[in-house]
Amino acid sequence: MARSGTAKLTTRTASVPEKIPIRLTVNGSQMELRVAPWTTLLDALRDHLDLTGTKKGCDHGQCGACTVLVDGRRINSCLTLAVMKEGAEIITIEGLARNGELHPLQQAFIDQDAFQCGYCTSGQICSAAGLLAEGKARTPNEIRELMSGNICRCGAYPNIVAAILQAMERS
Amino acid sequence: MTPFQYARANDVADAIKQIATDPSAKFIAGGTNLIDLIKYDVEEPTRLIDISHLPLRSIEQTSTGGVLIGAMVPNTDLAYHPIIEQRYPLLARAIMSGASQQLRNMASTGGNLLQRTRCFYFYDTATPCNKREPGSGCSAIDGINRINAVLGTSQACIATHPSDMCVALAALEATVHVAGPAGARTIAFADFHRLPGNTPQRDTNLEPDEIITAIELPPKGFSANYSYLKIRDRLSYAFALVSVAAALELDGDTIKEARLALGGVAHKPWRSSAAEAALLGQRAEATAFARAADWLLHGAKGYGHNDFKIGLARRAIVRTLGQAARGTPQSLSDKKIR
């Protein structure tokens, strides 16, 4: 970001921090990597582990494109530091299919035509997987409310709700 | 973004020791506010002390009939806890109306209290802002101030506190448990957040070397007659323009006790003892609610774009008190305001 006006110039005396070794279980595989303290889980997945299915939309918690499951719960990986998740179990969009078979949500998104450009889709599907695990949403209104953390710029919302309903009915 | 070091705190004592030895360090819990602000260069800590693994994750009944909530309890876990859902539904609803499920899964109870304002200029390091850079001026007073405060403002700052959870905690008269080098102490919720005055850089009365360990709820939860109404630009996943937490104790249709707090309008959740007193002994109906609204909004002042908040708040207060009195709290998923 360009800085001007009253923005202050800061001088730092602290030495550049060392990279920190961490272990993560990603989609069932043990991973060891070395990351700078400020590396987000999102950047660790995309840039260190080449798992680019998880998308960076806003990088500020405002869109949900970066949603992954950490220890079974959906979170925004862009506002999570990788070092804070040492030892955690991460599931990304790449880890949802089993034995070559699509996850019921993946199949439902195809059946219901629940995406256009597809940029928000991996976040939508991971978020929906978290929603199903929570077991709190039953009606379309409740699905809409509890999926509000995932923005779809193409406006595929009605079909996304239909896809989640389909997966709910079949699971 | 400014590079920083990272360290984990082993226990509360270790966290206090670590923060005391490094004035430019900050605690990190859920990270949902701090990492955002670091990315914008608004916060520039040289070291993050990770307190997210501290064993402050329990929700327990106290011997006096209240509930003690650990500072690391995620917002969702708190909202979905059976004690909170059944005895303190006002708190559950307020939490669930904030942010998104992903963010609520990350955000901690303590961090929610300490989230910083969403004033556009606070985030924009190219503009003056007394909260971010004391003495530089307030860009909002004569700028785009649609989201800013109408109550308790000062010449130095017209920012709001953006939390929903805190509005309910104020109405419920929670207590904040903190610990620091000088030991542990408690702070009444009303004394926790500050008005901006001449020191808008200080949001709260927590000392920089103190840590929030828990929030305590008193026994009374007002579970029969309550409502949390949040008015915002989108139906979900947006900060409040105005929000109202209302809790009543009724005897027939006569008001025996009333709690009323506003969000989105001031530097802290806004309450007024005069407004609540004006409801006592009254029949629970619109004329009494309107009088309470007048008291609560006494002295409100708009800055141009946010003038609408005063009328909006007045109507929202009357609606929310009506919902509380009827025992029909605002639904989270059906957005119609009845």
Ligand SMILES: Cc1cc2nc3c(=O)[nH]c(=O)nc-3n(C[C@H](O)[C@H](O)[C@H](O)COP(=O)(O)OP(=O)(O)OC[C@H]3O[C@@H](n4cnc5c(N)ncnc54)[C@H](O)[C@@H]3O)c2cc1C
């Ligand atoms: C897109 C978006 C939308 C949002 N919408 C809403 C909304 O509608 N309503 C709402 O209420 N909130 C909303 N939020 C804000 C969210 O609720 C807060 O960011 C969250 O509650 C902060 O908690 P945390 O644990 O993540 O804090 P962190 O980011 O970890 O910390 C915040 C601050 O508190 C300090 N801190 C944290 N814990 C402690 C402790 N125990 N003791 C001492 N200091 C501590 C940290 O040093 C830091 O300065 C939104 C956030 C985002 C990103």
Ligand code: SF4
């Ligand atoms: S209102 Fe407060 S936070 Fe906003 S620009 Fe003015 S001083 Fe900064």
Ligand code: FES
């Ligand atoms: S990229 Fe994380 S929420 Fe937008």
Ligand code: FES
């Ligand atoms: S399909 Fe394009 S953003 Fe959702």
